[in-house]
Amino acid sequence: MEVLRVEGLAKSFGGLQVLQELSFTVEAGAKLAIIGPNGAGKTTLFNVLSGQLPTTAGRIYFSGQEITRLPPHRRLHLGLARSFQINNLFLNLTLIDNMLLALQGAQHPHFQMFRSINAGTDLLAMAQNLLESMDLWEKRFDPVATLSYGEQRLLEIAFALASKPKLLLLDEPTAGLPTAEATAFANTIRNLVEDMTLVFCAHDMDLVFSLADRIMVLYFGQIITEGTCNEIQCDVRVQEIYLGSGRSSENVGSG
Amino acid sequence: MDVLLAHFLIGLSFGFILFLLATGLTLTMGLMRIVNLAHGALYMVGGYVGLSVARLTEDLVGRDLAFVLGILAGGLCAGLLGLIMEAGFLRRLYKRDLDQVLLTIGFIYILTNVTQWIWGPVPEYGYVPSILSGSIPVGGITLPVSRLAIIGFGLAAAAGLWFFQEKTRVGAIIRAGMDNKEMTMGLGINLKLVFTGVFTLGAFVAGFCGLIGSPLLGVNLGVGWDALLLAMIVVIVGGTGSVQGALVGGIVIGLIDAFGKAYFPELAYFTMYLVLIIILLFRPSGLLGRRI
């Protein structure tokens, strides 16, 4: 059963066409990695899928429902959540406040104006669960700005997980993390997303191979090819696009 | 037909004053992302200073030259105040946009009250050089020559400012700074200096206009808020950040105001608010503005 279907998706900024007529589907439970050199359009694709940017053409279907024109907050409630490549948190607030905001947002929308915060103790329990699984619970009263980059990155992922989404979009989840931390991070993610449908993009090929069961290659806004890890590793076109094939964690520039 | 022309000229002259008023504001907003709410107060100070200087010197050098001295004095005084504001205060609040705006509100209080202290609360009238005194009948309406002169002056100023923005190196730097601050700084350009320069120039133009606009808006303590409001409406309607935006916005508002006053006198003052509301509902970034 397909969770995401994209038909003829195009996005241009003025004269610059960043995404060119993309069409693909994602089945439930799949773990799809989108790879491609810088400027291939990966983040733009994520922005369009999650609703931060409007499409120029094409349609997006989520579990059969068309979401092309829906604003981001509506998409979240349908089950589509994303994390950002650059940490996009509430820096001045404490960790626990950040987490509560994320969890609260996923609740069925209605305005709770007169019930005091304490009435939502189940939110606190959920926050505790999530933060403990990431080893962040002790630091919950620290302002997020004081956390390390890696901890902030974890929180960024936690935000996306807060709504127990049907489809999780992770934009370069290990971006900026040193190699050792990135491996640990990848393990943490793998455990957390076991039952979810995941679409992520990354430059780190170790992460890609350890997490994904299918890979899609994007180049200048077009899908070059798609397949299993083995197929992609052996694909000549992919090797041409990247400087040197199969090397992991290296800076991959445009061919 | 002639009546239409008369209204058109009235609206155009008002429009050019609005354009000049709005230019400093829009460039500051586009480049530095702060709204100098004291902009109107600088206009007011320019008017008072200009008026005093003109009156003081007119016996010596004649009314025309006194007028020129007046506008220069007004501009210089306002420019100096603007320089102090930016370099002495606003610069310290780098990246605190809200606080910068609040600071300018504080300046309004200070400038207005000091002006009242020095000149008293009695409103003054416009000052017009003798070569521009007198009027011309157009379509049954008597148009003061000074109004037509404002159109001429406004066109020249518009051309000059547009040239400055599009064809000079400094103008290019300013446009680059609006698009991409980091990149411009990365090119080794001292953006702080440019900021101060733009701000001061905007203040100078505002003060300069104080005496020029005096036949239309008068010289009084309330004119600061009036001028600010008008400049703001022009900026929103025309779009921020460009001389063209200020020009288009100014002329549109000026014409609509003139025709509104002529044909719907009860609604006179509100026509420009109507334009503002329509623009906000359907094209919030302004007629020539970038998408917000």
Added chain:
Amino acid sequence: MGKANLAGSNRQPWQARLLSLAPYISIGLLLLVLPAFLRTYPLSILTKILIYAIFAMSLDLILGYTGLLSLGHAAFFGVAGYTYGILMVRYGIESFWLVTPLGILAGGIAAAVIGYISLRVSGVYFLLVTLAFGQLLSVAAVKWTSVTGGTNGLVGITDPHLGIPGFTWTNLNFYYLVFLAFVICFFLLRRITNSSFGRALVGIRENEPRMQSLGYNTWAHKYVAFIIAGLFAGVAGVLFASFYQLMAPTHLGIMTSSSVMLMVIIGGAGTLFGPAIGASFIILLERFASDMVSSARWPLILGVVFVICVLFLRGGFGSYLSRFWRRVKRRYGSTES
């Protein structure tokens, strides 16, 4: 700005809770008991302070908590006051129970209309638009002489009838009405800011785009907050009209809007009690300056105070007070951080 711990904790022992509430209780008692011993003039100052405190707290909801910079907040204050006055003076409706809710409602409706248009833009544009609308209403009040009394304002607003036989208004019992209104408004606004809605407003202030991707309809939140703020400003407006028995066009415009904004900033945005303190400070300072220096120079003094506060007093008095208070609480035992 308010960095209060939104998470809260209901695991505090009763001593700590009492300590938390102590400042409110003590100030409340002071405001309750003291006025009975005050003469007319100080009593009127205190009444004015409480009215403006309500006004300032209403602005804090959108300025301090949501981060919406509105320079047109006086519009709702003024519309409510004018509506109240017009109903009494022009239509002869004198029942307190009619004119008061109608006045407050008028403030809310004005907020609904103006908010809908203004929230099309954000940031400094929002600032400019709200300013423009405030001025628009001010000019309308000047021109619509038949209804509003024009430049001279709407005069002759008499005391409303409570419908209680034998009751007449005195300075003191009017004060207690204002005090009651203040307590109710403070309590309600506290509940709102401590609720999940209030927490969401803070999130919008801190990072609106992120809030959208977390599932919040941020526009709806801002709009509702704007209307609520308009309603509470309306409460202040109605009380103001009743107290001074007149309304003038300037009460709709930028001078009043910037005064109340100053109160919020100086007192400490995002704290609720801060703006109330700011209101007291500004009003007392004005009295002091007028008596000691000259009332003509008051705007100059105010401007200088404002510049100093913005430059050096980040977060206003309110943040200093709340930091100080948190240290006191930590000293004397509390499980809350």
